[in-house]
Amino acid sequence: MAWQQLHLQCEKANVDLAEALLLEAGALSIALDDAGDQPLFEPLPGESPLWDEVILTGLFDATTEVGSRQAVEQLSHDIAAQVQASRVWLSAVDDKDWEREWMSHYHPIECANNLWIVPNWLTPPDLNATNIIMDPGLAFGTGYHATTRLCLDWLTEQDLKDKVVIDYGCGSGILGIASLLLGAKQVYAVDIDPQAVLATNQNAERNDVAGRLKAFLPEDFTDYCAQHDVIPVDVIVANILAKPLIGLAPYFATLMAPQGRIVLAGLIESQTEQVSAAYAPYFALDPKHAFTAQEDQHWQRLSGKFTY
Missing domain, CATH: 3.30.70.260 (ACT domain)
Incomplete structure (x- = not known):
């Protein structure tokens, strides 16, 4: 011992x-x-x-x-x-070899529609699948959490070809990277944590999409939007928490194109009514895309259609 x-x-x-x-x-x-x-x-x-x-x-x-x-x-x-x-x-x-011990707990995950999340030290089980190569140790968003998994599943069901996507609260960048691998032409990733911005850029490099993904702190993204032709965008994915989601509702409305799509994640079931009320002035909620994850009863996703 x-x-x-x-x-x-x-x-x-x-x-x-x-x-x-x-x-x-x-x-x-x-x-x-x-x-x-x-x-x-x-x-x-x-x-x-x-x-x-x-x-x-x-x-x-x-x-x-x-x-x-x-x-x-x-x-x-x-x-x-x-x-x-x-x-x-x-x-x-x-x-033990502690440097490698933590790595033994991670394995490739198959999501919906032949999308896989693969730790960067492992070989993808299916080389012909859509494989997201991730470093699980840098920031939130490895694919092992229900909120991330269900957002990924939703993305695989969308027609993202040539779409512009904002991944707000990007963490590891997994949702933005998935969007690009599924056909999006440009992703803007935003997070309040500088480590998340770094992790997103590194994971984008791993997946050969760095040229189509830009990661920012919120204030830097605001400045970038003021100087470049960024908005309106087609899709916003925000996997964060109820309080910031509520506060961001008016801001998100300024970013989206008519008929754009938004997915909100990271709230517990009792918060969905309050979040829905915050977004109702700006978005028409589609009840077909509002559900609670079976494997995590403390999460609910709302998907809406922009109505401006």
Whole structure:
């Protein structure tokens, strides 16, 4: 056994103290996990929300004096008392090739209509299919989440030939890249996270579509639109959250061509009525394209037709 892990469950008010004590004692890394089943929605840049009850896991090198089981066991008693931990336990971890371990959890995914998502270190199962080559580690949007999968399925059902698409909240760029592989002539990808812009550009290079995809931070996209003939566009795909979707409704209306199509994703079922109300002045919702994913009951997609 090469590693010892010390697990502590405590209230979020004591997390900072627990982290400091673990690091002071020689922990090589600390992981934070939800102790219950409390959802945390995607934070804005600079925000670091925590669950009410948190499990901290400190990793120690078992080959050192401070990382021996006896030392970590004694440490667990000392820290638990100071942070009022409700649970404390130890576990041993075998040494592994950690650089490759995470890669074993990813595999090619077949979406609708012969569209595949393939991790960039694997060979596509079907070389004749439409294959999106992705790095799953850079940003949200690997295809393993229901919101992403259903947006991809919707895209495969559309006639995207020569269409201009906006992927708003692009994450990894997977929806914009899929649009280009399915026939779109141009994609504008937008995200508030600079890492997402970087990831989108890198994944576009991997899929040989970089020449037809431009990625921006929101303010840069606004400036670009003012200087170039971008709008109106044919399709907007926005896989984000209810609050920003509601706020973006008037802005999205200014971007779309008559009879354009918009797909909204990332909201829980109880939020659909509020989101629908925000878009009703600008878009006519098509009930045939509003449904809840069977594999994820906390997601609903709305698809509408622009009516200006």
